[in-house]
Amino acid sequence: MCLWFTILLFQPDMEFILARTIEVLSATPGAVRSLIGELSDEWIASPSRDDWGPFDVVGHLIHAEHTDWIPRARVILDQGEDRNFPPFDRFGHFEMVQGKTMSQLLDEFAAARRHSLDTLAGWNLSEDPLDLQGIHPEFGPVTLRQLLATWPVHDLTHLRQIATSMAKQYDSAVGPWKEYLSILK
């Protein structure tokens, strides 16, 4: 692929396409496992309850898989009387991860994601239901299309958080290079 072809091909703001979305959702568990599955504990621990290392990030991704994406999509697809999403607890994984190893969490995330994608595939969604709405506890009406677009972006946000958290461990070890490394700013 030459550079100009690359540029011509690029659309600055891609339209939501379910099949493209599933490509990313399918890739995340393997990417996270490849990145952190063989690392020593020093790389994966969290500095604090609010500043997560890879261990807590994977816990959070599992928790979201169980209580956020598919459950909220169900609320929308059911179109029942109450279309409010149950609120999502961003600290909800802390209890669930206790006593578990990184490897166990990576297995759990892969299994939970596979189950979510099987459920999604089973719905065999056409374009119409993507416009159905549910009610987000903080910003009101959102469509199923927006919920499903947010899912891979949430994955990528946390992959970025894993990379940033690891890089910061070498904040002073890099010496004068720090000025050139945006991830350490």
Place this chain on the structure above:
Amino acid sequence: MCLWFTILLFQPDMEFILARTIEVLSATPGAVRSLIGELSDEWIASPSRDDWGPFDVVGHLIHAEHTDWIPRARVILDQGEDRNFPPFDRFGHFEMVQGKTMSQLLDEFAAARRHSLDTLAGWNLSEDPLDLQGIHPEFGPVTLRQLLATWPVHDLTHLRQIATSMAKQYDSAVGPWKEYLSILK
């Protein structure tokens, strides 16, 4: 691993350890491949010459493997009369990637990284040579330890860039969630 153990284990600024560094360097090619190896072209193209998508990022990582890390380490280890690093061209990969597929670049990156790590292992470095210095073209004297610490942080910087570039493709597709997604800010 319980939360408190996690916190106790954490060292906010990890000391450079060669074996820990190699853990990350070994993981990167697989992590990048798992993340982008099966994606459609829409996800991987670059918006511009300065704003790289995954395709150009992998090209850049290969170019750095050939012209930056190991060659600069050699300059330091040789301790010859001229200890200046040759400058690194951050656009140096553009010609090299022309006509190649994403899959070819991922293979090239994995092979180049394997070769680099074999070279590094062959040096069988003890602590002493890690304090030897070379001259960076912009900020002067740097140690081998700092160069080797910067290498995995550079990987993580570009993994973060890949995640950010992909997320931005759904900038408007996520609707009101945009406010909550730091990666889109």
